Amino acid sequence: MAATEDVTESRLLLAEYDRIKEEQKARIGFRDNLLYFTLAASTAVLAITVQNRHAQLVLVVPVICIVLGWTYLVNDEKISAIGRYVRDQLGPRLAELSGTPSGTAFGWELYHRSDLNRPTRKRLQAAVDLLTYLALPMTCVIAFWCSHAVHPLLLIVSIVQTLALAVLGWQFLRYAER
Numbered sequence: 001m002a003a004t005e006d007v008t009e010s011r012l013l014l015a016e017y018d019r020i021k022e023e024q025k026a027r028i029g030f031r032d033n034l035l036y037f038t039l040a041a042s043t044a045v046l047a048i049t050v051q052n053r054h055a056q057l058v059l060v061v062p063v064i065c066i067v068l069g070w071t072y073l074v075n076d077e078k079i080s081a082i083g084r085y086v087r088d089q090l091g092p093r094l095a096e097l098s099g100t101p102s103g104t105a106f107g108w109e110l111y112h113r114s115d116l117n118r119p120t121r122k123r124l125q126a127a128v129d130l131l132t133y134l135a136l137p138m139t140c141v142i143a144f145w146c147s148h149a150v151h152p153l154l155l156i157v158s159i160v161q162t163l164a165l166a167v168l169g170w171q172f173l174r175y176a177e178r
Helices: 009-052 055-098 107-114 118-145 152-175
Strands: none
Touching (some): 055 107, 118 152
């Protein structure tokens, strides 16, 4: 019975906070590395395309960007969801239990969002994301369309890729945190 007496709601909430922040930290590292990996993989495909002079290979870049872009977006959304959960649920519950007058137990979760330059950084990050995961692959699709390698099946593939990229771009804009 003594072991259960040590378990309090506050301790459980702090343990949850520790675990959820670890998950957030891991997701941030993974998300940021996806951007670098996308650029490296796309550059490698473009180098092989130029070296081998097979224009249809540029259609690999949209596949890379769609798959990794979606993974990036999902991780980014989970990172934001964790922050919202800490700010809106966990912090206020712990503050109530501890009698903290400010209403939140985790001041940094609110403080860092009040930076006056944050909206500009968020817009710039959205632009980088769209450039990487939408403009780069669309440039490749357009280059393919302008090449002599356009065959009916590959044209259909490129049109499907364009539609998928439009959906991905819309999702990036939809989830862009202001």
